[in-house]
Amino acid sequence: MISIIMKQITDIPPPFGSLPRHGVSLRELRVGDALFRQDDASRAMFFLRSGAINLIRHTEAGQKVTMFRATSGDTIAEPSVFSDHYHCDAISEQPSIVLSFDRQSVLAAMTTDSEFAAAFVKRLAGQVQTYRRQLELLAIRSAKDRVLAGLADGRLTGTVLDFAAELGLTHESVYRALADLTRDGRIEHPARGKYRLKPC
Amino acid sequence: MISIIMKQITDIPPPFGSLPRHGVSLRELRVGDALFRQDDASRAMFFLRSGAINLIRHTEAGQKVTMFRATSGDTIAEPSVFSDHYHCDAISEQPSIVLSFDRQSVLAAMTTDSEFAAAFVKRLAGQVQTYRRQLELLAIRSAKDRVLAGLADGRLTGTVLDFAAELGLTHESVYRALADLTRDGRIEHPARGKYRLKPC
DNA sequence: CGAAACGTTGACCGTTTTCAATTACAGTGG
DNA sequence: CCACTGTAATTGAAAACGGTCAACGTTTCG
Numbered sequence: 347m348i349s350i351i352m353k354q355i356t357d358i359p360p361p362f363g364s365l366p367r368h369g370v371s372l373r374e375l376r377v378g379d380a381l382f383r384q385d386d387a388s389r390a391m392f393f394l395r396s397g398a399i400n401l402i403r404h405t406e407a408g409q410k411v412t413m414f415r416a417t418s419g420d421t422i423a424e425p426s427v428f429s430d431h432y433h434c435d436a437i438s439e440q441p442s443i444v445l446s447f448d449r450q451s452v453l454a455a456m457t458t459d460s461e462f463a464a465a466f467v468k469r470l471a472g473q474v475q476t477y478r479r480q481l482e483l484l485a486i487r488s489a490k491d492r493v494l495a496g497l498a499d500g501r502l503t504g505t506v507l508d509f510a511a512e513l514g515l516t517h518e519s520v521y522r523a524l525a526d527l528t529r530d531g532r533i534e535h536p537a538r539g540k541y542r543l544k545p546c
Numbered sequence: 547m548i549s550i551i552m553k554q555i556t557d558i559p560p561p562f563g564s565l566p567r568h569g570v571s572l573r574e575l576r577v578g579d580a581l582f583r584q585d586d587a588s589r590a591m592f593f594l595r596s597g598a599i600n601l602i603r604h605t606e607a608g609q610k611v612t613m614f615r616a617t618s619g620d621t622i623a624e625p626s627v628f629s630d631h632y633h634c635d636a637i638s639e640q641p642s643i644v645l646s647f648d649r650q651s652v653l654a655a656m657t658t659d660s661e662f663a664a665a666f667v668k669r670l671a672g673q674v675q676t677y678r679r680q681l682e683l684l685a686i687r688s689a690k691d692r693v694l695a696g697l698a699d700g701r702l703t704g705t706v707l708d709f710a711a712e713l714g715l716t717h718e719s720v721y722r723a724l725a726d727l728t729r730d731g732r733i734e735h736p737a738r739g740k741y742r743l744k745p746c
Numbered sequence: 747c748g749a750a751a752c753g754t755t756g757a758c759c760g761t762t763t764t765c766a767a768t769t770a771c772a773g774t775g776g
Numbered sequence: 777c778c779a780c781t782g783t784a785a786t787t788g789a790a791a792a793c794g795g796t797c798a799a800c801g802t803t804t805c806g
Binding site: 397403407409424427428457461463464466470472475477478479480484486491 | 590601611634661667668670671672675678680681684686687691
């Protein structure tokens, strides 16, 4: 099931290049594959080289919530370096290639190599900003406005279903909002499932 | 207006004890005071010694969104160490005492002192978790369930108005949800403005 | 004491959720 | 190459719900 490829790994992005090679591995994911699941023991954190991976949390009520959509260059599961399990599912939305960095190696590098640690801090700071933007999105009460804002933020990249989960709305209301916005002439609907902001 | 007190500062919490004294100052805030405002030039990050401070963002539509409610022991505005301005308002919800850490000093410590950097990373990782919990909260569609979840998460500490802002709901619907839940016998309403989860 | 802000509830209305049904593809095995 | 199956895309109708506006009692604090 799990394809871990140990061939020569090239081009490890900073600051992870300084990790020992044995702490790094590479993995490919097909659409729908899980990089890890909520409550799995945490063994590593990841760098997304290409593709897209959604971090999804399942609420008690059974609702899926997309916490974060990682794309090329993003890191995944940093907080789990300090935790012994993962806090959400990581599901591949597109065929993806990730680098895995062993948790212990990362911890070690962090306390040893201050340049590594500083870069890590910077990444996390960026994440915090991203989460804030997401919160701001979710705080928009009108579905139409929220959809428009999400679209403007370039979040409709996969299916509309995924988009809806990211916005915290039902897919039906998202479809309706999209239809409304198209009718209003504010967005274009070039093809089934495709929507684009009108050039201003 | 701004009361900066330069008297002897004692008991600087780790890892900030290692910062040079000239990079640290202390400030007291009264209820409603702003520690900083959105778009102010960022000069420092903060450690909340006591009290409570809300990070509030104002959306284009004029809605207030509470991104984060900091309490004793939390740090504030870490991302702004890497940015030249603040991204939200920080408004004191209770009388608060904060330590300010000069941005440049923090940056310097981060690249110099790996222990400092590691501790910083840990703090940020914790923040990320907090934001995720907040996202999960906001994703709950039913006001009643959201209020219940917020209550279970111990977020009704100040006024119901603040609580409502934190949940992304109007205060009226929060009052109604609280009334409903009380009627259902799921929570207790010991006094005006006070609500408690029923012991299970 | 009076103003200002909080707490609370009612009524009404627009919206979103729900439930349900239909159409359109994409992939699979024969 | 086609029927077959599963998932995504859409749309309709009715019900439930949250937002908005309004009113009023209650604290708090200068």
